[in-house]
Amino acid sequence: MAKTVIVSCGTAIATSTVAAKAIEEACKAAGIDVVTKQCKAAEIKNFVDGADLIVTTSQVRFDPGIPVINGLAFLTGIGKDKVIEEIIATLKG
Amino acid sequence: MEIKDFLDPGAIVLNMEAETSEEVIRELGGRLLDLGFVTDDFIDATLEREANMPTGLPLGGSVNAAIPHVDIEYVKKSALGLATLKQEVVFYNMVENEVAVPCRLVIMLALDQPKSQVEMLQSVAAVLQQPVVIDALIAAESVKEIYAALS
Numbered sequence: 471m472a473k474t475v476i477v478s479c480g481t482a483i484a485t486s487t488v489a490a491k492a493i494e495e496a497c498k499a500a501g502i503d504v505v506t507k508q509c510k511a512a513e514i515k516n517f518v519d520g521a522d523l524i525v526t527t528s529q530v531r532f533d534p535g536i537p538v539i540n541g542l543a544f545l546t547g548i549g550k551d552k553v554i555e556e557i558i559a560t561l562k563g
Numbered sequence: 564m565e566i567k568d569f570l571d572p573g574a575i576v577l578n579m580e581a582e583t584s585e586e587v588i589r590e591l592g593g594r595l596l597d598l599g600f601v602t603d604d605f606i607d608a609t610l611e612r613e614a615n616m617p618t619g620l621p622l623g624g625s626v627n628a629a630i631p632h633v634d635i636e637y638v639k640k641s642a643l644g645l646a647t648l649k650q651e652v653v654f655y656n657m658v659e660n661e662v663a664v665p666c667r668l669v670i671m672l673a674l675d676q677p678k679s680q681v682e683m684l685q686s687v688a689a690v691l692q693q694p695v696v697i698d699a700l701i702a703a704e705s706v707k708e709i710y711a712a713l714s
Contacts, residue, residue, distance in 0.1 A: 480612060480615075480616035480618075480632075480657075481612070481616075481632060481633065481634050481635075482677065483632075483634070483635060483674050483676075483677045484630070484632050484672050484674060484684055485630075485657070485684075487680075487681055487684050488681075488684045488685055488687075488688045491681060491685065508677075511616065526658065527657055527658060528616050528657060528658060529616075529657075529658055529659065529660045540658050541658075542620065542657060542658050544688065545620055545630075545657075545688050545691055545692075546620050546621065546622050546623065546691055546692065547688075547691070547692030548621070548622070548623045
């Protein structure tokens with residue numbers, strides 16, 4: 471079954487778009503079937519049900535009950551490989 | 564589609580002397596407004612969003628960047644604005660909102676459709692990931708040099 475990754479940012483139009491694309495490509499390369507769902511940080515609660523992971527480029531101000539990974543690396547490039555490893559490890563876990 | 568295809572020369576500000584992020588957002592937003600890319604309330608909406616959900620990005624080198632943006636309802640036609648700042652101006656970290664990020668590069672994103680400008684956004688991210696390009700943008704003394712740095 472495909473893994474679901476919520477990709478959230480402030481507006482769900484800009485930074486999460488970049489992160490979602492990068493996550494899809496990285497998962498594909500790792501042989502993980504993944505579905506990304508973009509949303510605003512404020513909407514995460516509505517998407518958490520059935521999701522495996524949140525990758526966010528904005529602050530998550532509550533405990534969503536599933537792992538949260540900082541996705542700024544997809545914008546800045548800093549530590550990107552490590553973040554991708556972390557995402558893949560979490561999804562495979 | 565690349566950054567330079569969305570960047571109007573009139574929306575580029577070089578060596579801006581600003582003390583606050585609000586000044587930078589007002590200047591770039593005002594340019595986009597004058598050029599007809601955004602609605603009258605774009606600036607206020609962007610300022611409000613920046614206060615609640617900041618856009619500062621530490622880039623790991625000597626120069627950091629901020630990418631202020633707002634919901635699509637305030638945008639008539641997708642465009643970018645770009646400012647290089649004479650001195651560092653504090654924006655706040657996009658994920659760790661309490662952390663100050665002194666920035667010298669500001670790329671304002673005005674997007675009119677959700678998830679439609681993937682290539683443009685990826686090229687913005689690609690620029691942010693290339694210290695050589697960032698340095699060339701900061702060093703640019705003319706709009707022409709900005710476009711040269713981006714191509």
